[in-house]
Amino acid sequence: MTNHVVIVADGRSPTTRRYLASIRPLGYRVTLVSTFPCAPVDGVEALYVLPVAFARTAGTQSGSGSLNPAMANRGSKKLVARFRSVLLSARYFLGPITLWAYQKKLVRLIHNLKPDLIHAMRIPFEGMLSRVVPEEVPLVVSVWGNDLTLHARGSPWMGNLTRQTLERANALVADTSRDIRLGRAWGFAAEKPAMVIPGSGGVDLDEIARIRYNRIDPLTDFLPAGVPLVVNPRGFRPGSVRNDTFFEAIPLVLQRNPQVAFICPAMAGQPEALQAIQKYQLKHKLYLLPHLPQPHLWDLFVRSSVVVSISQHDGTPNSLLEALACECFPVAGDIESLREWIIPGVNGLLVEPGKPDATAEAILIALEESGLRQRAAEMNKRLIRERADVQIVREKVRTFYDEILK
Secondary structure, three states: OOOEEEEEEOOOOHHHHHHHHHHHHHOOEEEEEEOOOEOOOOOOOEEEEOOOOOHHHOOOOOHHHEOOHHHHOOHHHHHHHHOHHHHHHHHHHHHHHHHHHHHHHHHHHHHHHOOOEEEEOOHHHHHHHHOOOOOOOOEEEEEOOOOOOOHHHOOHHHHHHHHHHHHHOOEEEEOOHHHHHHHHHOOOOOOOOEEEOOOOOOEOHHHHHHHHHHOOOOOOOOOOOOOOEEEOOOOOOOOOEOHHHHHHHHHHHHHHOOOOEEEEOOOOOOHHHHHHHHHHOOOOOEEEOOOOOHHHHHHHHHHOOEEEEOEOOOOOOHHHHHHHHOOOEEEEEOOHHHHOOOOEOOOEEEEOOOOHHHHHHHHHHHHHOHHHHHHHHHHHHHHHHHHOEHHHHHHHHHHHHHHHHO
16 A cells, blocks of 8 residues: 655745655655645645645745745735844744644644655644644654754744654654754654755756756846856845845955856845845846746856855755755855855855855855865765765655654
């Protein structure tokens, strides 16, 4: 009999969608319970939406999986972008209040679906929602990026619910060993199984190779030619990614190398980015792009010399792994999770998240030292092949799920 897995996740998220695509060859029956309204997902048996924590009014940072990206880019997107930090703080206090009603709906749904396993792909609010499912159904919980370092500390309610979720979980998945350690400190029992894999289910090196060597019709052809490109693919993530540091570093880089162009997917129309262009006089130097389809983002990584991800709370960003696979040199925040991948001065550079001068210097070193970039590219390709290749990760997921199902 084929095992039935229910995935509770943000159905808009590229990470969710790539994870679902990565496990599709394993042959499980998969049902998606999305916590946000989203477009249909290939390969799932059924899709249900439980918009917990005011998800119907959320912004569109998740990109092409949104139910109607064109509509989302209008007034609501501008409002959310303007008050993003305030809304995040409010969600820490008000989001937990919405759980009770949706938990009742999820329990009824699980009773009807009778799955063999439930996998909640984030603690807030997917894991918090799923923690009430019947004990006889195994619950796997994934930790994403800043679940434990940021969101769990957002309010007393978030902290309590994080602990309850980890105490209920039968198994834990994270994209960094740090979060397994923190998960145990938050109540996940030491004897329960845990696994570290990329959150998206791995990097498809064959697919990236096809993009690299067969060259799609890129959306980025209007970008300047013959100049060094630096890409920041992270968009806006309040409390996590320090784009203020990134923007302040740009004029410092241009003072020494005025040819550099900075490319920012997922920032088109965002007030913070538009203000940075005006404040630092970055017209024709800072290019703001919409959310890019995955192949076009990879194409941009291939074209760029440096990828920048200055985060202060993070796990292992999938975009960073993809950039490494595309031989793009990383400059990232100096935090524990990223030190699991990057050795400073060897296969990347790490900087204190609040230091624009250090960020600028790291970008300049990366641009000026071609030998460093070449050596890093070779090491990073090997790292991705050994630790993040989608085929290796898929087999780890199969073994992990089978262990829990037995």
